[in-house]
Amino acid sequence: MGMSNKMRQFTWSGYMFLVPYLLLFSSFLILPLIYGLALSFCQWEILSPAPPRFVGWANYQEALNSEYFWKAFWATFRFVLMAVPIIVSSALLISCGLNQVTARNRQSFYRAAYFLPTLISISVAGILWRWFYNNEFGLFNAFLADWGLKVPWLTEVSVAMKSIVLMTLWWTVGGSVIIFLAALKQIPDQYYEAASIDGAGTFHRFLYITLPLLRPVLLFVVVMSIIGSFQVFGQTFMMTRGGPELSTRVLVQYIYETAFTNYRMGYAAAMSWLLFLAIAVFSIIQFRLMRER
Amino acid sequence: MRRHLASAKSTLGFGAGWKWSKIGIEILVALGSLLMLAPIMLIFITAFKPDAEIIHFKSILPEQWTLGNFREILGSPEEIPIFRWVANSLFISSMVTILVLTVTSMAAYALARLSLPGKKWIFMLIVATLMIPGQILLVPIYLILEWIHWIDTPLALIVPAGASAFGVFLLHQFFLSIPRDLEDAAAIDGCSKFGIFWHVVIPLSRPALATLGIFTFVGSWNDFLGPLVFLDSVDKYTLPVGIALFQTSYYAEYALTLAASVICTLPVLIVFLLFQKHIIKGIALTGLKE
Numbered sequence: 001m002g003m004s005n006k007m008r009q010f011t012w013s014g015y016m017f018l019v020p021y022l023l024l025f026s027s028f029l030i031l032p033l034i035y036g037l038a039l040s041f042c043q044w045e046i047l048s049p050a051p052p053r054f055v056g057w058a059n060y061q062e063a064l065n066s067e068y069f070w071k072a073f074w075a076t077f078r079f080v081l082m083a084v085p086i087i088v089s090s091a092l093l094i095s096c097g098l099n100q101v102t103a104r105n106r107q108s109f110y111r112a113a114y115f116l117p118t119l120i121s122i123s124v125a126g127i128l129w130r131w132f133y134n135n136e137f138g139l140f141n142a143f144l145a146d147w148g149l150k151v152p153w154l155t156e157v158s159v160a161m162k163s164i165v166l167m168t169l170w171w172t173v174g175g176s177v178i179i180f181l182a183a184l185k186q187i188p189d190q191y192y193e194a195a196s197i198d199g200a201g202t203f204h205r206f207l208y209i210t211l212p213l214l215r216p217v218l219l220f221v222v223v224m225s226i227i228g229s230f231q232v233f234g235q236t237f238m239m240t241r242g243g244p245e246l247s248t249r250v251l252v253q254y255i256y257e258t259a260f261t262n263y264r265m266g267y268a269a270a271m272s273w274l275l276f277l278a279i280a281v282f283s284i285i286q287f288r289l290m291r292e293r
Numbered sequence: 294m295r296r297h298l299a300s301a302k303s304t305l306g307f308g309a310g311w312k313w314s315k316i317g318i319e320i321l322v323a324l325g326s327l328l329m330l331a332p333i334m335l336i337f338i339t340a341f342k343p344d345a346e347i348i349h350f351k352s353i354l355p356e357q358w359t360l361g362n363f364r365e366i367l368g369s370p371e372e373i374p375i376f377r378w379v380a381n382s383l384f385i386s387s388m389v390t391i392l393v394l395t396v397t398s399m400a401a402y403a404l405a406r407l408s409l410p411g412k413k414w415i416f417m418l419i420v421a422t423l424m425i426p427g428q429i430l431l432v433p434i435y436l437i438l439e440w441i442h443w444i445d446t447p448l449a450l451i452v453p454a455g456a457s458a459f460g461v462f463l464l465h466q467f468f469l470s471i472p473r474d475l476e477d478a479a480a481i482d483g484c485s486k487f488g489i490f491w492h493v494v495i496p497l498s499r500p501a502l503a504t505l506g507i508f509t510f511v512g513s514w515n516d517f518l519g520p521l522v523f524l525d526s527v528d529k530y531t532l533p534v535g536i537a538l539f540q541t542s543y544y545a546e547y548a549l550t551l552a553a554s555v556i557c558t559l560p561v562l563i564v565f566l567l568f569q570k571h572i573i574k575g576i577a578l579t580g581l582k583e
Contacts, residue, residue, distance in 0.1 A: 014407035021400035028453035032433035113326035142350040182577030272429035
């Protein structure tokens with residue numbers, strides 16, 4: 001044991017292991033974080049020769065008074081409100097179903113099938129679903145035409161965001177399914193068997209055994225999907241570019257356009273921090289709701 | 294115990310119903326998995342359809358299989374430098390994977406094993422940044438990259454990716470689970486710190502490194518916003534951004550874009566089929582580590 005203590009002794013050379021990572025961590029995580037915060041209090045049009053100028057809270061005020069900011073905010077919020085409950089509950093349902101499949105190799109085949117779409121690049125997935133959703137020659141309307149139906153999947157304000165949520169369900173549900181399934185497998189069978197003998201039906205077993213035991217993992221998945229959903233960008237960018245009538249222009253797209261087509265870096269940085277704030281607030285609310293009880 | 298309960302079930306009279314509901318559930322699960330796979334299969338099938346058959350949909354399978362779409366996108370490297378994009382994507386994703394594995398494994402080892410004053414604080418700071426949504430760093434990182442003249446070079450996508458807090462977290466948790474005895478034995482034999490890391494810890498951590506490596510590779514391969522913002526010239530694009538641009542210029546030519554999609558999707562599918570176990574285990578791990 002004396003030797004092992006010697007090994008754990010402090011020497012400066014130990015820090016050498018940390019240096020490469022910390023160098024990257026500070027230049028591409030900490031520095032941008034601080035830089036972005038500072039930038040959000042400055043006016044800076046990157047194309048103009050004028051250097052950044054401190055303007056206090058002006059960018060934040062502009063955002064909070066801007067019709068476009070709020071429109072983008074509500075578009076994002078509507079997406080989060082639809083996508084998070086639908087995707088998390090679907091994932092829960094699918095993983096419970098998967099857990100009932102006792103044959104090992106069939107279970108891993110199904111699991112792989114649910115997971116595969118998460119590996120598809122968003123540009124490929126977006127192109128594919130845009131074709132599915134196309135009004136004139138899209139696959140969905142081709143099927144629906146048999147019943148004389150025609151849905152304006154991406155061209156009607158009242159439908160477009162729902163179509164994007166549906167595509168997102170397909171694209172992202174698999175990750176959560178795998179996390180839930182791993183957690184479900186850790187619940188001992190005996191719990192369910194005992195409950196069955198006591199006469200508990202499927203629904204009661206789910207409510208009184210599965211859900212409480214799953215709560216920590218459920219919290220993790222919900223928070224991660226809130227964080228992810230607030231940052232939605234690829235789906236809308238590929239399928240609608242924010243249309244129709246800006247109804248699917250989400251915050252990240254608005255920030256992207258502000259920074260890289262209008263070159264207003266300070267304003268874009270301020271909106272990024274407002275997005276961060278929204279994510280933090282909703283994650284904390286979720287923590288509170290699901291932890292205490 | 295099991296058998297006892299099973300017989301209890303059948304004496305209670307719901308043995309048969311239990312079995313049928315199980316089959317019913319599996320049928321639903323199977324149908325669902327078919328719905329999930331269908332769009333991916335459609336990419337591959339439809340890429341062999343002539344454009345006319347896509348616009349006038351008759352059946353899912355092509356009436357006339359054609360390689361024309363592939364011939365067209367692969368045959369005009371001037372207009373559609375798809376090989377260039379594949380090469381760029383491969384280069385960037387491999388470099389990112391090597392960089393992330395190198396720097397995060399060293400840092401995670403120091404944080405998990407070496408006695409360094411202040412390492413607890415450093416680890417907490419790194420874990421705290423896991424909660425920060427990446428998109429909000431987009432504008433400042435762009436400006437930093439522009440300042441060091443890395444915009445429109447592969448470096449812009451490779452080097453910042455090395456700051457992966459997730460990688461440090463994942464490997465740190467794994468290193469903690471390795472028994473210490475082996476490292477102690479190596480130390481007694483006079484092995485240096487780096488020697489222990491390289492000859493003892495790294496070989497023992499292959500599964501965790503594989504998981505992180507695959508995640509990193511696939512994540513980088515599919516990254517969209519990064520290359521969209523940090524790259525300008527068409528011949529420097531990665532495959533996903535190239536395809537997205539391609540789609541805007543060949544607006545309704547779905548046959549061509551789907552053929553390009555096949556080329557973009559195939560490598561990821563192969564990686565998945567080869568490393569399925571590692572990928573699934575790694576994802577399950579992220580949820581179970583509290």
